[in-house]
Amino acid sequence: MSDILERIVAAKRQEIERRRAAIAITQLEACLANAPPVRDFRAALVNPSLSASEGLAGPFAGAQARTAELSVIAEVKKASPSAGVLRADFDPVAIARIYEANGASAISVLTDEPFFQGYLSYLSAIRQAVALPVLRKDFILDRYQVVEARVAGADAVLLIAEILGAKELPALLNDIHALGMHALVELYDRENLPRILDAGAKIVGVNNRNLRTFVTSLDHTLDLMRDIPVDCCLVSESGIRTRADMLRLEGAGVKAVLIGETFMRAADIGQKLRELRGEG
Secondary structure (H helix, E strand, O other), rough: OHHHHHHHHHHHHHHHHHHHHHOOOOHHHHHHHHHHOOOOHHHHHHOOOOOOOOOOOOOOOOOOOOOOOOEEEEEEOEEEOHHHHHEOOOHHEEEEEEEOOOOOOOOEOOOOOOOOOHHHHHHHHHHHHHHOEEEOOOOOHHHHHHHHHHHOOOOEEEEEEOOOOOOHHHHHHHHHHHOEEEEEEEEEEHHHHHHHOOOOEEEEEEEEEOOOOOEEOOOHHHHHHHHHOOOOOEEEEOOOOOHHHHHHHHHOOOOOEOHHHHHHOOOOOOHHHHHHHHHO
């Protein structure tokens, strides 16, 4: 684990305890009955032509092999530890609406505050404003955060293999599925792939950013995908900046991409999304 990840995880464990002290897990669970219905995150990726009202109702309805069309998970992300503030005129709901209007298949929302200037309230507001499935992207270490995500309206949750132990990963994956959501399970180190697959992950994200050097390379996805079963929905994350990058991944059989900084730095977010999708 890199130094920055160690710092983030240490801070996150303290944050979880503060939140648990403020609102007990039993109180949080009582709010689940009022959470909005789950939208099918996986189906939105493997069937990007479907609208939110066509076939996106079940938690596991999208079990298909990879096809050629590349789906975009567009990320709402104000800042990062390495780059600082990415977009000064940051309006999370307005950005999410732009993504939806320009062909995104799903929306990822950074909810970590200390390092990414995100909030869970951003996710709740976006969930109410768009019809696309919404992913909670955070450093998930505890079931408490999974329940929080569902109460806030998340349809999916990110799990990062590098910060989860052998027992934690399958337990959290089960917690996410039990609440009807999907999990995007991310890895960088190849050695984590067997335990991800053994845990039952069906949406696998390959982070192209080296967690130690922060150098990005699309070759990392192309190297690891040979060992990822075709019935998994493969998502390439980080370092996707051009239409040529999209075509390269699509040609290799990648199903979806997760893109954040490229959009946050664009003068015209909608135009950039259309350009990457080949519609610009």
